[in-house]
Amino acid sequence: MRGKLRALGATTVFSVMGSIDLWIKVLHIVAVISWMAGMLYLPRLFVYHADAERKSPISEQFKIMERRLLKGIVNPAMIAVWITGPLLAWREDYFLSPWLVAKLALVLLLTGLHGFFSAQVRAFAEDRNAHSSRFYRFINEAPTVIMILAVFLVVMKP
Numbered sequence: 001m002r003g004k005l006r007a008l009g010a011t012t013v014f015s016v017m018g019s020i021d022l023w024i025k026v027l028h029i030v031a032v033i034s035w036m037a038g039m040l041y042l043p044r045l046f047v048y049h050a051d052a053e054r055k056s057p058i059s060e061q062f063k064i065m066e067r068r069l070l071k072g073i074v075n076p077a078m079i080a081v082w083i084t085g086p087l088l089a090w091r092e093d094y095f096l097s098p099w100l101v102a103k104l105a106l107v108l109l110l111t112g113l114h115g116f117f118s119a120q121v122r123a124f125a126e127d128r129n130a131h132s133s134r135f136y137r138f139i140n141e142a143p144t145v146i147m148i149l150a151v152f153l154v155v156m157k158p
């Protein structure tokens, strides 16, 4: 009985360890969480930064936080999503599925937003931000809406 249980445990461990697709999915979900964490936090920083006096100590602190978040988390996470997502789609043969086409359109939108946020980090760093905190409060909602739609599409596969 104990021997059978041990064999069953070993089979389970090997079947999980052996599935490359599941490992890619693990990486994909971790990359998605990291990307989204940054895409939700960056515009929040912009909201407070836009109200801070230019060249003040708090403004200089925001510059450091924004640059580190962008370079250390948001950029690498986006690259990881763009590697693992299409890899999953190719390995699981999803490329012609309508839900994936719709999801790709949303991810392109999110990538465009990422480019915009990246330009804002540069603008703040050079003290030439032209937008109000109200604008950033508004744009802050966009990644949330895109994320909800993307997760709905991948889980429901309508």
Ligand code: HEM
Pocket: 025, 028, 029, 032, 036, 081, 082, 084, 085, 086, 087, 088, 089, 090, 092, 094, 103, 104, 107, 110, 146, 147, 150, 151, 154, 155
């Ligand atoms: C280049 C862009 C992307 C592509 C091509 C892509 C493609 C895929 C594919 C093919 C799967 C596996 C689906 C399955 O096996 O049922 C998957 C899983 C998943 N994706 Fe993406 N994805 C991308 C970006 C994103 C983004 C931006 C999000 C969220 C904001 C996201 C959220 C998820 C989640 C939560 C899962 C796990 C779903 C599950 O296992 O049921 N993906 N993705």
